[in-house]
Amino acid sequence: MAGLPLYQTLHSQLRTRIRDGHYPPGAVLPGEVELARQFGVSRMTMRKAMDQLAEDGLIARAKGRGSVVLEGRAVEPVRAEVSGLVENLLVLGLRTQVQVLHFAFETPPARIRREMGLPEGRQALHTVRLRHYKDKPFSYSIAWIPEDYGQTFARADLAQKSLTQLLRSAGVRACKAHQRVFATSADQTTGPLLGLPAGHPVLGIERRVEDDLGRVVEHLQVFYHPDRYEFEISMHSDPAAHGDTWRPA
Numbered sequence: 153m154a155g156l157p158l159y160q161t162l163h164s165q166l167r168t169r170i171r172d173g174h175y176p177p178g179a180v181l182p183g184e185v186e187l188a189r190q191f192g193v194s195r196m197t198m199r200k201a202m203d204q205l206a207e208d209g210l211i212a213r214a215k216g217r218g219s220v221v222l223e224g225r226a227v228e229p230v231r232a233e234v235s236g237l238v239e240n241l242l243v244l245g246l247r248t249q250v251q252v253l254h255f256a257f258e259t260p261p262a263r264i265r266r267e268m269g270l271p272e273g274r275q276a277l278h279t280v281r282l283r284h285y286k287d288k289p290f291s292y293s294i295a296w297i298p299e300d301y302g303q304t305f306a307r308a309d310l311a312q313k314s315l316t317q318l319l320r321s322a323g324v325r326a327c328k329a330h331q332r333v334f335a336t337s338a339d340q341t342t343g344p345l346l347g348l349p350a351g352h353p354v355l356g357i358e359r360r361v362e363d364d365l366g367r368v369v370e371h372l373q374v375f376y377h378p379d380r381y382e383f384e385i386s387m388h389s390d391p392a393a394h395g396d397t398w399r400p401a
Contacts, residue, residue, distance in 0.1 A: 160352060162191060162201035167379060170210055170221055177223040181211065248290065254280035255307040260296050260371075267360060268296065268368040277302025279310060282345050285380065289346045293374040301369060315370060319361075324369050331359040333383055338375070346377045353378055 166187075169175050181187070181202075188198040202219060205211045211219045258278045260268065270276065277297040283290045295315055304322040319326065334356050343350040354375045361370040387398040 157349065158193060159197050159200035159204070160349060162193065162198060163204045164379070165191075166201060166205060167208070167210060170205075171379075175221050177221050179221045180217070181219040181221065183218060249284040249287075250311050251282045251284075252279065252307050252310050253282055254278060255310065257299060257302065264296055264371050268298070268371055270298070275299050279315075281310065288380060289377060290380050291374050291376045292342045292345055293372060295373075296371040298367070298369060315372070319369055325364045326361050326369060327364045328362040328366075329359055331357055333357050336375070342375050346375070348377065355381055355383070 166175075166181075175181055182190070184195050184198050184202060187202075188195045191198065202211070202213065206213050206219075209222060211221055213219050256278055257275045259265070259273065260270065260276050260278070265272070265274070265276075268276065276299055277295075279293075279295045279297070281293045281295075283293070297315070297319070301319060301322050301324060305318045309318060316326070335353055336356050338346060338348045338350055338352045338354045340350045342348075342354065343352060346354065348354065355378050356373065356375045359370070359372045359374075360368050361372070363369050385400060387400055389396070389398050
């Protein structure tokens with residue numbers, strides 16, 4: 153991504169090596185000079201990347217000992233099936249903390265209004281939430297809910313329950329969803345809240361949920377910290393029926 157500092161790229165690559173066991177707990181990392189040579193960067197740039205690993209609690213740096221990988225300090229990424237309702241972390245059995253940053257009835261942007269099938273000028277509930285997992289910023293979500301359903305719950309409810317639960321309590325029979333997964337860059341708002349610099353890659357989803365009458369009852373965008381969330385998909389192959397293609401299981 154354009155504008156991403158080099159040390160951030162190095163930090164991400166080294167973090168992945170630690171998480172994947174290339175550098176296991178207790179291992180001593182190569183020195184700054186050696187790592188700088190391996191990655192073709194300056195020692196100062198590598199030092200900034202190492203400093204960030206230390207701030208993350210992934211390594212301990214001590215004079216005369218080098219940088220030692222710490223045991224069990226990294227936050228393991230949450231994994232979810234692409235086909236699942238990934239925003240509803242209760243389904244994944246996780247305990248997360250939610251901060252409601254915005255809760256107001258407003259006119260949606262033109263594209264979202266069209267996708268929700270709302271007439272021009274119609275308001276909807278606009279919510280913004282920041283979710284933490286193991287005390288680390290995890291996701292930043294923006295949702296639009298039709299006004300009549302949005303009036304059935306309060307701001308405090310959104311900090312305690314998922315939108316899926318609140319809409320179900322309001323009588324919504326959600327039966328269809330369209331979801332896309334994409335990569336994008338953190339902006340000046342989402343970056344700092346997720347603990348990332350603006351321009352850093354983030355993982356995103358956008359989802360439209362429809363009820364049994366075809367009405368869009370939720371328009372959701374979620375941006376995830378790339379080191380703390382992963383999508384997975386299980387697939388199967390049936391050459392007799394589909395040739396050599398792989399299909400979701």
